[in-house]
Amino acid sequence: MDNLDRSILDLLRQNARAGYGDIGSVVGLSASAVKRRVDRLVADRVIRGFTIQVDPAVDGMGTEAYVELFCRGTVAPEDLLRILSGVPEVVDAGTITGSADAMVHIRARDIPALEIALEKVRLAPNVDHTRSAIVLSRLIHRAAD
Structure with a gap:
């Protein structure tokens, strides 16, 4: 290239x-x-596809939060992937350094739906607790993929 x-x-x-x-x-x-x-x-798979980006609010998913996920003991990334894949409101997640095990980005239609999604994550085996921050306004968004 x-x-x-x-x-x-x-x-x-x-x-x-x-x-x-x-x-x-x-x-x-x-x-x-x-x-x-x-x-x-x-x-060469440098370009993986062409797509559109739709405003999440148009799709009724205007409420978002970043959630730190804390697990009991050692949890493999594959286990976290399996847990989080079962929650459709999870739009992005990754393992991180620091005291939390993972950072999860959740989008929901409103606060009650966000709370339900958080409960699904919290009820997963090996999840000890979460710490959430609800997004008030999006300042910058650059698609990395």
Whole structure:
């Protein structure tokens, strides 16, 4: 991957619907050269897919929280994955350093639905307790994937 590929990726991140000709005019390539590069990036799995992002509030999922998950004893990441995969309100999760075992991002339609989702997580085996922070306003969101 070279700097032209990185520039193409940056432009596609800004607008995945951008035309090859439009991208080419910015990076200094023909539309067909951009298409070949994009096709190669897809084949090499650098680009994993093209998608849309819908405002979660439109889908009725406007309430969100970040939840620290504390477990009893040692819990394997695979066990946490199994536990959290069973809660559809969990939209992102990862194991972390520090006193908590994992950080979980939950989206729900309202506070009562958030509370139900939290209870599902808390009732899982080996989960000792959670610490939650409800998001008041989203300031920056950059899709990393």
